Amino acid sequence: MSTHALWHPFADMGAVDGARFVITRGDGPWVFDDAGRRYLDGTAALWYANLGHGREEIREAVERQMRELDAYSIFGDFANEPAIELADRLAGLAAGPGAKVFFGSGGGDAIDTAAKIARRHFAETGQPQRVHLISRGHGYHGTHGVGTSIGGIPPNLEGFGPLLPDTSTVPHDDAQALEDEIQRVGPDRVAAFFCEPVIGAGGVHLPPDGYIEAVAEICRRHGVLFVADCVICAFGRLGTWLGIDRWDVAPDMVTIAKGVTSGTLPLGAVIVAEAVAAPFFPGAPGAPVLRHGPTYAGHPACCAAAHAALDLYEREDVIARGRLLERPLADALAPLADHPLVAEVRSGLGFLAAVELVDPARVGALQMAVRAEGVLVRPLGRGVAVSPPLVCGQEEIDLLAGALGAGLEALAAAAV
Ligand SMILES: Cc1ncc(COP(=O)(O)O)c(C=O)c1O
Numbered sequence: 001m002s003t004h005a006l007w008h009p010f011a012d013m014g015a016v017d018g019a020r021f022v023i024t025r026g027d028g029p030w031v032f033d034d035a036g037r038r039y040l041d042g043t044a045a046l047w048y049a050n051l052g053h054g055r056e057e058i059r060e061a062v063e064r065q066m067r068e069l070d071a072y073s074i075f076g077d078f079a080n081e082p083a084i085e086l087a088d089r090l091a092g093l094a095a096g097p098g099a100k101v102f103f104g105s106g107g108g109d110a111i112d113t114a115a116k117i118a119r120r121h122f123a124e125t126g127q128p129q130r131v132h133l134i135s136r137g138h139g140y141h142g143t144h145g146v147g148t149s150i151g152g153i154p155p156n157l158e159g160f161g162p163l164l165p166d167t168s169t170v171p172h173d174d175a176q177a178l179e180d181e182i183q184r185v186g187p188d189r190v191a192a193f194f195c196e197p198v199i200g201a202g203g204v205h206l207p208p209d210g211y212i213e214a215v216a217e218i219c220r221r222h223g224v225l226f227v228a229d230c231v232i233c234a235f236g237r238l239g240t241w242l243g244i245d246r247w248d249v250a251p252d253m254v255t256i257a258k259g260v261t262s263g264t265l266p267l268g269a270v271i272v273a274e275a276v277a278a279p280f281f282p283g284a285p286g287a288p289v290l291r292h293g294p295t296y297a298g299h300p301a302c303c304a305a306a307h308a309a310l311d312l313y314e315r316e317d318v319i320a321r322g323r324l325l326e327r328p329l330a331d332a333l334a335p336l337a338d339h340p341l342v343a344e345v346r347s348g349l350g351f352l353a354a355v356e357l358v359d360p361a362r363v364g365a366l367q368m369a370v371r372a373e374g375v376l377v378r379p380l381g382r383g384v385a386v387s388p389p390l391v392c393g394q395e396e397i398d399l400l401a402g403a404l405g406a407g408l409e410a411l412a413a414a415a416v
Pocket residue numbers: 105106107108109111140141142143196200201229230231232257258268
């Protein structure tokens with residue numbers, strides 16, 4: 001047993017124990033390990049450092065806020081200025097007017113919040129039987145209660161005993177499968193459909209043409225709430241503010257986290273369309289109370305970090321870069337598809353991609369081989385993913401593609 005107590009998420013502690021990869025410093029798209037070695041952060045940490053590392057403006061904003069008010073909750077009638085203003089700013093990104101914003105600490109609790117708001121909305125509007133939640137195969141919605149239960153990556157559901165009932169998963173690329181599942185469950189029993197516009201952690205699966213519009217329309221037709229899980233896709237990853245706004249659809253709720261602070265401090269939120277929030281905002285005392293909310297909802301220091309990050313996205317025109325960079329990334333990675341160890345390269349919509357291997361048992365080895373080339377990539381079930389900071393350019397894209405190619409060559413050489 002190691003002398004250290006740290007238990008890493010999603011880790012084989014038998015392998016990690018004693019062999020930790022300790023990151024000590026970050027600067028733009030680069031990070032450094034405890035031996036001083038520099039790496040390209042090819043994954044923006046865990047899909048969140050969209051602005052790159054070490055942004056002074058964010059640090060200064062948090063410092064200023066903490067001098068003034070370091071922490072205070074927003075339960076009941078309590079509020080703080082950064083939270084009030086951030087909610088208005090995020091509501092302004094929604095498809096329609098009058099949206100409300102419910103804060104939390106990350107993506108997973110945003111998912112639980114969205115599910116509970118969906119069910120409470122129907123409980124308050126005379127349809128309490130609408131409790132069923134539908135999600136997509138390969139989808140990832142975090143590790144909280146609801147997110148685990150609606151997750152589309154089977155190993156993430158195993159060994160935890162019974163999960164939430166009244167949930168089901170449909171194939172990720174087939175809108176008709178959603179229609180069929182709603183009919184099977186009963187259209188008046190389904191509360192919400194959870195949909196990542198581009199599936200991230202489940203393997204970077206791009207939606208087929210017309211899929212997002214089709215599922216949004218199916219939800220609308222059946223009165224099912226369409227929840228766009230944009231925890232990865234927002235804040236420029238797809239070249240737009242929320243990710244789902246790349247399509248001409250009007251989601252009922254949008255979950256966000258990660259890039260909202262460029263990952264610098266934990267913050268998540270659900271942006272709730274006016275009609276969904278309406279039962280809780282009647283304009284007079286006596287409204288139904290949503291008895292829900294994590295301690296750190298609306299934490300002023302986290303909200304200050306988000307304001308500073310949003311300022312940077314605006315000032316440096318970072319949001320559009322996700323779209324500008326998608327073709328250069330796809331072009332740079334395309335030749336890897338011809339490598340005998342590669343099953344498929346998925347890219348072309350947003351600044352993210354996956355390289356899937358023929359033999360998934362070799363994913364860890366590829367990650368390490370690419371790391372030896374000075375580039376960090378993320379292992380997924382059957383391949384590795386990349387989602388670099390949006391401040392990268394052609395030079396970093398070439399470095400990334402070159403390191404992946406060299407890593408594959410190293411793996412091929414090791415096999416003979
Ligand atoms: C699409 C999506 N939803 C939800 C989550 C969960 O977010 P968190 O890890 O902040 O709880 C993630 C995390 O990667 C995610 O990618």
